[in-house]
Amino acid sequence: MNDIDYDRLSTAELNAIHAQLLEAYEAYKRQKLSLDMSRGKPCDEQLDLSLEMLDIVGSGDVLTDRSGLDSRNYGGLDGIPEAKDLFAQLLDVSPSELIIGGASSLTMMHDTLSRAMLHGVFGSSLPWGKLPAVKFICPSPGYDRHFAICELLGIEMIAIDMLQDGPDMDQVEKLAAGDDAVKGIWCVPKYSNPDGITYSDEVVDRLARMETCAGDFRIMWDDAYTVHHLADEPDRLKPMLAACKAAGHPDRVLMFSSTSKISFPGAGVAVMAGSENNMNFIRKQLAVQTIGPDKLNQLRHVRFFKGPAHIEAHMKKHAAIIKPKFEMVLNLLETELGGKRIASWNKPNGGYFISLNIMDGCARSVVRMAAEAGVTLTKAGATFPYGHDPRDRNIRIAPTFPTLSELKTAIEILCLCVQIMSIRTFLN
Numbered sequence: 001m002n003d004i005d006y007d008r009l010s011t012a013e014l015n016a017i018h019a020q021l022l023e024a025y026e027a028y029k030r031q032k033l034s035l036d037m038s039r040g041k042p043c044d045e046q047l048d049l050s051l052e053m054l055d056i057v058g059s060g061d062v063l064t065d066r067s068g069l070d071s072r073n074y075g076g077l078d079g080i081p082e083a084k085d086l087f088a089q090l091l092d093v094s095p096s097e098l099i100i101g102g103a104s105s106l107t108m109m110h111d112t113l114s115r116a117m118l119h120g121v122f123g124s125s126l127p128w129g130k131l132p133a134v135k136f137i138c139p140s141p142g143y144d145r146h147f148a149i150c151e152l153l154g155i156e157m158i159a160i161d162m163l164q165d166g167p168d169m170d171q172v173e174k175l176a177a178g179d180d181a182v183k184g185i186w187c188v189p190k191y192s193n194p195d196g197i198t199y200s201d202e203v204v205d206r207l208a209r210m211e212t213c214a215g216d217f218r219i220m221w222d223d224a225y226t227v228h229h230l231a232d233e234p235d236r237l238k239p240m241l242a243a244c245k246a247a248g249h250p251d252r253v254l255m256f257s258s259t260s261k262i263s264f265p266g267a268g269v270a271v272m273a274g275s276e277n278n279m280n281f282i283r284k285q286l287a288v289q290t291i292g293p294d295k296l297n298q299l300r301h302v303r304f305f306k307g308p309a310h311i312e313a314h315m316k317k318h319a320a321i322i323k324p325k326f327e328m329v330l331n332l333l334e335t336e337l338g339g340k341r342i343a344s345w346n347k348p349n350g351g352y353f354i355s356l357n358i359m360d361g362c363a364r365s366v367v368r369m370a371a372e373a374g375v376t377l378t379k380a381g382a383t384f385p386y387g388h389d390p391r392d393r394n395i396r397i398a399p400t401f402p403t404l405s406e407l408k409t410a411i412e413i414l415c416l417c418v419q420i421m422s423i424r425t426f427l428n
């Protein structure tokens with residue numbers, strides 16, 4: 001049924017195809033499947049890649065860091081020196097521009113914005129929470145958990161479009177320059193969640209350079225997928241802190257990352273980075289919140305990963321496991337939905353997602369229909385602020401966790417639902 005332009009079919013032809021598709025869908029439904037593709041989680045085989053790390057820091061090993069600090073005890077507020085060196089190289093910053101945290105970068109982002117509401121950021125004249133309104137620019141589709149943080153803290157979200165090379169900078173510049181309540185922007189600059197887009201040099205420079213009405217504007221630069229390549233030629237992201245310094249706005253960016261999808265989600269190492277002014281401001285506040293992070297885990301990670309070259313080799317092993325899954329999804333989308341003018345999608349060079357755009361008004365019903373056949377997808381609308389996709393068309397596909405055969409079934413069902421709902425739209 002490939003390359004049939006639904007737009008050109010008669011009602012009778014559309015009805016005939018609809019009946020055929022519905023029969024296939026009902027057959028799947030009778031199988032009482034239970035397939036979960038809702039979140040971007042590594043599969044067991046990926047987790048196994050880092051298992052040996054658990055044997056590295058044992059009772060017989062040296063448990064002091066390079067400075068001689070005992071990792072079993074309190075102290076080392078912003079991380080052990082060797083972990084700072086490693087992440088500094090990954091994020092293109094210097095070790096003094098970095099704070100190693102616990103196991104979750106999302107926690108660090110949440111805490112950063114919570115502290116901004118309570119105390120302001122470096123250079124603020126007032127805590128953000130004392131202002132009549134705080135607004136954030138949210139390139140969309142984006143990461144639902146970023147939006148959830150804003151919602152929780154009462155930060156008003158302004159959705160703007162994602163283009164093929166990053167956020168629509170005309171919209172961003174206008175909003176940032178026009179309103180002092182606009183305090184920041186969320187960015188997933190490399191292999192973005194969910195579009196898989198890497199920001200161009202021009203977008204990085206425009207973000208670094210743009211005029212902002214708020215003097216304490218912050219770019220929340222969530223570089224979660226910085227080494228998560230799928231293609232042989234990885235995307236290259238221009239270093240953001242250097243760009244901000246060059247533009248005369250060294251304090252504008254706060255960067256975040258973690259090893260969640262390099263080692264173990266929930267038991268990895270998270271990190272934030274920024275100018276020394278920003279980091280010193282935060283270190284003082286952190287010293288009240290904690291006496292120090294889990295240094296044994298940092299030691300484990302540094303001894304296992306050694307340096308950027310080892311991480312690169314390790315990520316190639318991840319890619320070897322998940323690339324066939326991405327390829328299968330892309331091939332199925334092409335054979336089932338290609339040429340019908342009912343859907344479009346990106347082919348990401350890395351990251352964890354494939355973002356599928358279907359006909360306007362169809363995403364919620366497709367996700368519901370897939371769920372009735374046992375396929376759980378990310379909630380429709382979740383990729384937009386307040387869970388509201390204005391065109392009701394974006395569906396986030398997370399191919400990494402299911403097995404290849406589960407994935408094949410899930411995507412076949414998804415494609416059936418997309419076609420059925422599209423035909424219903426044409427018929428109405």
Ligand code: PLP
Pocket residue numbers: 040103104105106107143188193222224257258259260265266270
């Ligand atoms: N940032 C992005 C863009 C993500 O997609 C995810 C997880 O899916 C996270 C952050 C979560 O990171 P962490 O496990 O370090 O909290």
